[in-house]
Amino acid sequence: AMLALAVPLATQGQVRYPGSYGVVDIIPNSLSGETSANTEPSIAVGSGPSSGMIVVHAFGGQPIFSSSDFGFHWSLVQYTADGDATVDWNSAGTTWSPTAYIAMLLGGGPISIWSSEAPAGGALLGGPDVPFSPLHVLPGSWDQPWLRVVNVNNADHIYVCASDRG
Numbered sequence: 001a002m003l004a005l006a007v008p009l010a011t012q013g014q015v016r017y018p019g020s021y022g023v024v025d026i027i028p029n030s031l032s033g034e035t036s037a038n039t040e041p042s043i044a045v046g047s048g049p050s051s052g053m054i055v056v057h058a059f060g061g062q063p064i065f066s067s068s069d070f071g072f073h074w075s076l077v078q079y080t081a082d083g084d085a086t087v088d089w090n091s092a093g094t095t096w097s098p099t100a101y102i103a104m105l106l107g108g109g110p111i112s113i114w115s116s117e118a119p120a121g122g123a124l125l126g127g128p129d130v131p132f133s134p135l136h137v138l139p140g141s142w143d144q145p146w147l148r149v150v151n152v153n154n155a156d157h158i159y160v161c162a163s164d165r166g
Contacts, residue, residue: 024071024074026056026065026067026071026074027065027074028065028074028075028076031076036058036063037059038058038059038063039058039059040058040059040084041056041057041058042056042057042058042085042086042087043055043056043087044056044087044088044089044100045089046089046098046100047089048098050089050090050098052067052068052069052070053066053067053068053089053098053100054066054067054068054070054071055077055087055089055100055102055116056087057080057085057086057087057102059084062079062080062081062082062085063076063077063078063079063080064076064077064078064079064080064087064102064132065077066100077116077131077132078131078132080102080104080132081106082104082105082106082112083104083105083106083107084104084105084143084144084145085102085103085104085105085145086102086103086145086146086147087100087101087102087147088100088101088147088148088149089101089149090149090150090151090156097117098117099115099116099117099149099156100115100116100132101113101114101115101135101147101149101156101158102114102115102116102132102147103145103146103147103160103162104145105142105143105144105145105162106137109139109140109141109142110137110138110139110140110142111137111138111140111142111145111160111162112134112136112137112138113134113135113136113137113138113147113158113160114132114133114134114135115132115133115135116131116132116133138160140164140165141164141165142162142163142164142165143162143163143165144162144163145160145161145162146160146161146162147159147160
C-alpha cells in the first residue's frame, strides 16, 4: 500500500481535512490487489487555484496517482517507465489552468520533463483523458532529479537540478 500523511489545511479559518493528522491509502479501491513496492514517492500539493489537487509518483511500477479533493479520493493517472522522478505544481492564476509537472530520469541517463494541465473547473488531474505528456528532454547522464516550478507573468519557469553522473 502507498500511504500519504494528511496535514490539516486551513484557508480563511476553514479546516479542509477532518482531525489533526491522518494516514490515507492512496491506492484506489479498484487497484487494492496491487503489490508493488511504491517506494521513494514524490508528492506535489497544489496551492491557490490548484488548492486541493495532489499528484504522487512512486517507484514500483512507476505509477502516478492524483486527487482533486484534498486526498479524499484517488485515481491512477498512468504508469511511467523511469528510474526516478519528482513532481511539482505551477502556482497558476485566474486566467490559466493549474499544471502539474514531472521530471523523470530515463534509464540512468537523460531527464524527461512532462506536464499535465488540469481541465477547466478543476476537474481531477489526469483522469482518463489528461495524462502527462512530454515537453523536453535534458540530455546527459543524471541521477536524483529535483523539480521546482514558479509562474511569473503567466509563464511557467521550470527549474531542474540533478546529480551529474558524467
